[in-house]
Amino acid sequence: GDSVTQMEGPVTLSEEAFLTINCTYTATGYPSLFWYVQYPGEGLQLLLKATKADDKGSNKGFEATYRKETTSFHLEKGSVQVSDSAVYFCALELGGGFKTIFGAGTRLFVKA
Amino acid sequence: DTAVSQTPKYLVTQMGNDKSIKCEQNLGHDTMYWYKQDSKKFLKIMFSYNNKELIINETVPNRFSPKSPDKAHLNLHINSLELGDSAVYFCASKGGPYNEQFFGPGTRLTVL
Numbered sequence: 271g272d273s274v275t276q277m278e279g280p281v282t283l284s285e286e287a288f289l290t291i292n293c294t295y296t297a298t299g300y301p302s303l304f305w306y307v308q309y310p311g312e313g314l315q316l317l318l319k320a321t322k323a324d325d326k327g328s329n330k331g332f333e334a335t336y337r338k339e340t341t342s343f344h345l346e347k348g349s350v351q352v353s354d355s356a357v358y359f360c361a362l363e364l365g366g367g368f369k370t371i372f373g374a375g376t377r378l379f380v381k382a
Numbered sequence: 383d384t385a386v387s388q389t390p391k392y393l394v395t396q397m398g399n400d401k402s403i404k405c406e407q408n409l410g411h412d413t414m415y416w417y418k419q420d421s422k423k424f425l426k427i428m429f430s431y432n433n434k435e436l437i438i439n440e441t442v443p444n445r446f447s448p449k450s451p452d453k454a455h456l457n458l459h460i461n462s463l464e465l466g467d468s469a470v471y472f473c474a475s476k477g478g479p480y481n482e483q484f485f486g487p488g489t490r491l492t493v494l
Contacts, residue, residue: 313488
């Protein structure tokens, strides 16, 4: 079935370190891919998205490229800040946009 | 200016009780969702609605009954609550020029 697999956390980094959170997916058809971020005590917020192969989504210094050949959508940021500490979810959207499947989430801690 | 609001924010109740969670969006979106997030942060879709019509029911027990009185509201009623229902429930809506999903702040349900 359709699924999203992302690297287990928690990921702990020092401020200004490089971040990669891996995400791979399994899907029939051609899904849209997303990264969402959840800060403590809040709902999810869309971070970035890509709707077709080779698209690059970017926002707030984060970026991810839709790689159809490797079925991946890895999240990267060149220099993390303490304020980036949150849980990050990779997701795919199917079914005409009515069904979103989320990965298990990866918690990121950034130390000052 | 809250885009997606949920009430209550916290709900503590006894096993066997019936409870409701309300959700309202003021974004004019056609599509709304209910998600369940467990203690390990795993997020799973429960229902999606479009224009008040049920589109997806992800094999949720029939103790859970969503109701959409109009496009701006999607309420969730739960009968005969069980311990395993304890979780954070998120409402979301989708639409707009970027077809983005917006999440509510969540309702933390604790069943004792």
